[in-house]
Amino acid sequence: MLVVSEIREHKDQYIKALVKRGFDATSIFDEVIEIDELRRTTQGQLDEILSQSNTFSKEIGILFKNGEVQKANLLKEKTVQLKERSKILSETLNSSVEELQQLLYTIPNIPNELVPAGKNETDNEEVFSEGEIPTLSEGAMPHWELAKKYDIIDFELGVKITGAGFPVYKGKGARLQRALIAYFLDKNTEAGYTEYQVPYLVNEASGYGTGQLPDKEGQMYHSTADDLYLIPTAEVPVTNMFRGDLVAQDDLPILCTGYTPCFRREAGSYGAHVRGLNRLHQFDKVEIVRIEHPDNSDAALDGMVDHVKEILRELELPYRILRLCGGDLGFTATLTYDFEVFSTAQDRWLEISSVSNFETFQANRLKLRFKDENKKNKLVHTLNGSSLALPRVLAGILENYQTPEGIKIPKVLVPYCGFDMIS
Structure with missing residues (x-):
């Protein structure tokens, strides 16, 4: 705000x-x-x-x-x-x-001067790319067909239980999902982030605090009986842990990470581009959140980008980084970098992470401040990023690592999985 x-x-x-x-x-x-x-x-x-x-x-x-x-x-x-x-x-x-x-509440954040002008995602600016796009064998499949072939994700069973967009992970699919979560959390804690387990439901004040409310696009699941909201990302409860706080300047930066399922209605999302794991109503994500001194938030954003880069290098997935244009920038962000992994079987880029600086926008809503060297209360800067969102990372692994013999597991994940092949 x-x-x-x-x-x-x-x-x-x-x-x-x-x-x-x-x-x-x-x-x-x-x-x-x-x-x-x-x-x-x-x-x-x-x-x-x-x-x-x-x-x-x-x-x-x-x-x-x-x-x-x-x-x-x-x-x-x-x-x-x-x-x-x-x-x-x-x-x-x-x-x-x-x-x-x-x-x-109706006014979006001021875009950073680095944000390019543009109307939508076609105007986003590619700033970095890395990794070789693999050449797949004849008959390569998209992940939803691989999931059925190897019986690791059951989309129809999810429809039976709940509805479309709520998949059921099975056997090695569930184990790989758990391995990714553990790996992401380990990478984050090794980088100095403190791990938290937080509620999956938040009150209205928390929704307003990080900018999910007012819910302009109707994306929040609302439990009306208790007036609580299912979280769309761990950013909401983690950042709200500090709502109303006056933090000590010496305690900055504050680095947090957490795993949660995420819930988004995704109203109006239809078509082949949202098939399988490409767009879900419930999905798993590991988040990183930083509370920073205003003088340090630009460097902190660059550090978060480098951190996600390192994870993708270890997973050996081809990826690129986009600087979002004004028309595609989130309501609360002043500057955002999107990471996309290339899905060889689908022949398209899939967004797997957004890393954003909100500067004082969320802090003003949260009344989150620090006392500077002149004993004056100042707003902190808040930042957050996906590290990482699982569905499209999993889709990228299934599709890019497929072979005629089965799906190889990235080397870095083998110790977490306990197996090196899905066949």
Whole structure:
């Protein structure tokens, strides 16, 4: 969420930057400033009335003590009028604060200057690629056919139990899934991230804190009976562990990792491009989250990108990195790098990770601050990344490692799996 004082100070600059997203902020910024003017004026009037009431209360006490009852009663009448006026002003203030808050929730983050202009994913900028795309033997299959052939993932059984988008992993498929989770967590903890196990349901405050609420695209599963939300990513509960905190500057950076299943409705997702593991309603993901000093967040983002690179090198999967354009940038992010692995059998790139810097956008919603060297409270910067999302990594392994004899297991995963081939 943007800070009102910064909107005032950088209004024209922010309007220009948001054009990269295709978002015209002119009228909404004018409205924000107008409501904030009302809030400030009302707060000033209310403070003045409360000060005057306190003064009158002291005077009334003195007058009664001195026996000047008539004067005291006159002042009491004035305090009654002041209370009535303060009540009206308080209602106006609360209304303007709520209206301002709801308006700010609708404004996306300001894109970083590195973000290219563009309307959609076709305008994303490739910044890095690595790894050889394997040449598969004749008759190579996409992962959903391999899953059926080797009986490692049952999509139809998932439909029977729940519905489309909820696969059942079986035998070596389940073991490989568990191996990937353990491997990702080990890589993250070795890099200095502290592992957490967090709830899979969060309250409304947590959803607002990291920007999943208001749910503009209808992607959140909502348990209405308890007003709780199934998490779309571990980023939500992990980052909200620090909601409302004033962290010590010496404790920065704070590095967290966690594995969770993730739940997304994926409304409107249909067609061959979402077949099999390509797009699911429930999937597993290991996340990394960083709470950073503002001076260090750019370097931290680069470090997270390098960390994911190392994992993909060890998995020996061909991948590329895209810098997302304004039109494809997530609502809360100021800069995002997407990792995509090449699926040889499908002859297409599959997104497997997003690594993002939110700067102060989430921290302002979370009221997550640190005290600087001048003893002033400042907003931290938050970052997060997939390290990694399992479905498309698994799809990439199944398709790129397939042979006529079966599916080889990447060397780095063999100690976790206990086998080197699915056949």
